[in-house]
Amino acid sequence: MSATTQSPTASDSRTPSKAARLLGDRRLPVAVTALLFLLMYLGGLTRYQFYGFAEPQVFLNLFIDNGYLLVAAVGVTFVILSGGIDLSVGSMIGFTTMFTAWLVERQGLPLLVVVPMALAVGALGGFLMGYVIHNFEIQPFIVTLAGLFLFRGLCLVISKESISIGDSSVSSMATAQVSLGMGFLSIGAIVSLVVLAVAFYVLHYTRFGRRVYAIGGNEQSAMLMGLPQGGTKIAVYTVSGFCSALAGLLFTLYIQSGDPLHATGMELDAIAAVVIGGTLLTGGSGYVLGTLFGVLVLGLIKSIIQFEGTLSSWWTKIATGVLLCAFILVQRFMTTRQKT
């Protein structure tokens, strides 16, 4: 369809109107989310202009406070693009905080050894889930649900109480600031932006990325085309597991402790960010940049509620739900448009 709309020489009867072409554009959801973010930011500017909302640091704080969510959401984007779902993200993050804190504090291992171990465990967990999903044809929903239970349970097996990290290298990394002239970013924020850039490259410029889109678009055609469907599926869950573990490390850095109840329900935030970012839940369509905007919108809701001061924290949940609903309905209307 995109080929016909882009060629101006196509016969008049088949060329859709400008509005229809705009509505059929796959980038529209991302644009809508970006626009929403901009409007919310401008709204915040006008409403809280005397409370320091305009300071660039407020904007940069969105990355600092949501870096871990961004990394987790990028991993979930891979899975959702391939037509699956990963519910184990939140527990994997919680497990990584616990695992890292336990190894660093109780076992006295240096951070340089612990970080690769945590990432390897995350990737291995994702790989195992992907392996079971592909080889035994069990629904991703159920397998990752088992993963959710397993990793949350393993958190509790390590320790029931939270472990705070007093290691000097961790605290110096956590407080390190990278100056940008008008403000600063934390190491976590920079790592998350690097992850985003890598994911963007992988999804749009590599063979693996195209396979992910192909499998998400139509698994059967992908299979008939001879794409290595199994390998790609397993790889997608491995990526998600790796990203969750990385997000867990960033989260550890952010709050400098391990707790068995850290990041409960974070998978929902990540899925919501991906959906708000315009990725179709049926798979095959979406952009990782949209996920960035989705995370930023969620982060902005949180900071606006903080600036408002009188609103209680549960309004965050309600606002997220309402936004989720709005975006799902928009997606729905768009996909019906494309079909007709």
Added chain:
Amino acid sequence: MTTPSTTSSRWRALTRHHLFWPVAVLVLLLLVNVPFTPDFFSIKMADGHLYGSLVSIVLFGSPLILVAVGMTLVIATGGIDLSVGAVVAITGALACSYISDQSDQSALSGVLLAMGLGLLAAVVCGLWNGFLVARMGIQPIIATLIIMVAGRGVAQLITDGQIITINSSPYKLIGGGYWLTLPFSIFVVAAVVAVTVVLTRRTALGLLVEAVGGNAEASRLVGIRSRRIKIMVYMFCALCAGIAGLMISSNTSAADGNNAGLWIELDAILAVVIGGTSLLGGRFSVGGTVIGALVIQTLTTTIYTIGVPTQTNLVFKAAVVIAVCLMQSPKFRAKVFGARFGAKGSTTPAAAPADTAATEAAPKMEVS
């Protein structure tokens, strides 16, 4: 099919029954308890009530059974309802906040009104879910995710972020009271299960639900109002969750917007899967679900009684989910048991090839 002996054919018929594996797991779990607590099966009479491990398993498992029964029908239509936990929280919060506003908290009319209010809210949530799924055509996981996320916020809004405690004896009856020496909640569960079974197996409703789950488009073409069925099913699921919400809040005499019914949707889905209902839709077994829910509750109780540290509860649960799912997966069975049948060779020569052929055919049918 010709089989060498009648005993083996009877055994095969038994193992083929859809309730065989769930029941076997339940019995096994119950038996595991016996070496650790010898009087596990004994039921004592004290204060005019029955006490015993079995009674408490049913008592503590009853909210889960209710939610899982509702979930079974939703899953049978090929959907899923993630919002039940939030609905549990909303119902409990509404009912308790209404009762706590009354001057006389034990007044029967006030309690009934509060329960009606809570259940009404639950049904409205279900209607919204059904509307999104059936009318707007949104994927069920996502459509119900909305209430799952926002619903907890709404519940906290109702309770103002606090835990509302009440002191109402009629309300206490639903979740913590006794009637005819048995916990009252058992009767509620029995009534709901009975109504569900009668409605789905004695009328055409169950067939329609399965038809919609099997192929919504085809069922619409043969004249089934598949949208209406779907909306009904989501409303029923929410109603069940609402009753469970009343039960949970009444058992603790408190409404906690944040923690009431937390993770119950996952447990309920688990119960449905253990009970043998396919997540793809088109087939369901209410009896299997009830057994599945009992398995989960027994598992929890077992972990307590055999002295495994309680924090490993979730790891155990994960192991059970994986084991049950692997057993249900035709591919896994073909890989593991198919090989073993082949190695043994002559025990059931006629059946084994047919078995593998059937299991190999199943995935192919899904693909085409």
